[in-house]
Amino acid sequence: MAPLGCGAPIAGWLARSRGIRVEPEEVVVVAGTAQALTLLHPVLRADGIDAVAVEDPGSLGTRQHLRSGALATPPVPVDDSGVRVDALGATGARAVLLTPAHQFPTGVVTSGERRRELLSWARNGGLILEDDYDAEHRYDRPPVPALRALLADHVCYMGSVSKLLAPALRIGWVIPPSRHRDALIDAKRFTDLGNAVLPQLVLARLMESGDLERHLRLLRGRHRRRRDAMIKAITEHLPGAVVHGAAAGLHLTVTYTPEVPDTELATAALARGVKCQPLSWHRQLPGRPGLVLGYAATPPGAVAEGVALLGDALRELA
Numbered sequence: 001m002a003p004l005g006c007g008a009p010i011a012g013w014l015a016r017s018r019g020i021r022v023e024p025e026e027v028v029v030v031a032g033t034a035q036a037l038t039l040l041h042p043v044l045r046a047d048g049i050d051a052v053a054v055e056d057p058g059s060l061g062t063r064q065h066l067r068s069g070a071l072a073t074p075p076v077p078v079d080d081s082g083v084r085v086d087a088l089g090a091t092g093a094r095a096v097l098l099t100p101a102h103q104f105p106t107g108v109v110t111s112g113e114r115r116r117e118l119l120s121w122a123r124n125g126g127l128i129l130e131d132d133y134d135a136e137h138r139y140d141r142p143p144v145p146a147l148r149a150l151l152a153d154h155v156c157y158m159g160s161v162s163k164l165l166a167p168a169l170r171i172g173w174v175i176p177p178s179r180h181r182d183a184l185i186d187a188k189r190f191t192d193l194g195n196a197v198l199p200q201l202v203l204a205r206l207m208e209s210g211d212l213e214r215h216l217r218l219l220r221g222r223h224r225r226r227r228d229a230m231i232k233a234i235t236e237h238l239p240g241a242v243v244h245g246a247a248a249g250l251h252l253t254v255t256y257t258p259e260v261p262d263t264e265l266a267t268a269a270l271a272r273g274v275k276c277q278p279l280s281w282h283r284q285l286p287g288r289p290g291l292v293l294g295y296a297a298t299p300p301g302a303v304a305e306g307v308a309l310l311g312d313a314l315r316e317l318a
């Protein structure tokens with residue numbers, strides 16, 4: 001199959017923004033990271049991989065995409081430096097799915113020491129599936145380079161426009177290690193013959209003209225104001241709550257006291273018109289209750305109102 005419409009602009013974009021240097025034909029265009037994970041099922045199995053370790057807490061959605069292909073997903077705890085590589089080794093899994101630039105949902109940025117440990121784990125026969133889902137949204141620190149930029153043969157890199165432009169566009173990209181490339185292209189071909197080309201041409205224009213970068217600069221300012229409004233409202237309406245992962249991304253994770261189950265709190269919040277995700281959805285291991293609160297799509301005033309309603313819900317349940 002010939003490389004699809006926007007391989008070259010995506011390769012250019014990744015070089016500029018993520019330090020990844022690849023040829024356009026190394027970019028496999030897919031319908032988002034969700035599809036990438038599904039396409040990887042047969043590719044991983046053919047490589048003798050039947051388990052992909054996942055971060056804990058870690059995205060429920062991506063774990064479900066792995067599980068739908070009957071891959072086991074042993075959990076690996078995340079601490080303040082990122083995923084614990086000693087615990088990863090103990091799972092015996094040969095592959096791991098990671099969000100190293102901004103861990104979902106805790107927001108932890110993998111430390112330099114932990115990145116070195118991870119790269120050493122991979123060099124010893126491990127495969128890292130790098131989900132670079134919102135690396136572009138940085139407020140208080142520069143982005144860390146992608147792991148793929150450091151270790152091409154042991155990292156399968158995945159990204160998409162979902163957090164850059166809109167998830168509804170369903171455009172993403174995979175840079176697999178070269179030994180997996182043909183099998184991945186076959187999987188894409190037999191799934192849908194390739195992504196629609198017109199949306200790819202629109203994306204190519206946005207990337208090549210500099211409009212996408214301009215758009216992101218605008219968004220960073222807007223998101224920072226929304227994030228600041230959320231942190232202020234949390235201090236006011238959820239006293240004692242701890243905010244995690246504020247330096248980047250499009251959401252905050254909060255852990256709170258008293259220890260009301262987070263599923264109950266999220267249900268009570270929804271009844272008041274506030275949508276948020278319980279942290280326990282994203283856990284396989286026991287841990288503190290919490291909420292994942294998105295702020296990207298909500299203006300500051302409405303963010304503050306929503307957090308105030310959350311505070312009411314928590315007080316009532318407590």
Ligand SMILES: Cc1ncc(COP(=O)(O)O)c(C=O)c1O
Nearest residue numbers: 032033034059104133160162167
């Ligand atoms: C951490 C994480 N990775 C990947 C995805 C899937 O993204 P995509 O829209 O690119 O399929 C999601 C979905 O929201 C997500 O939360």
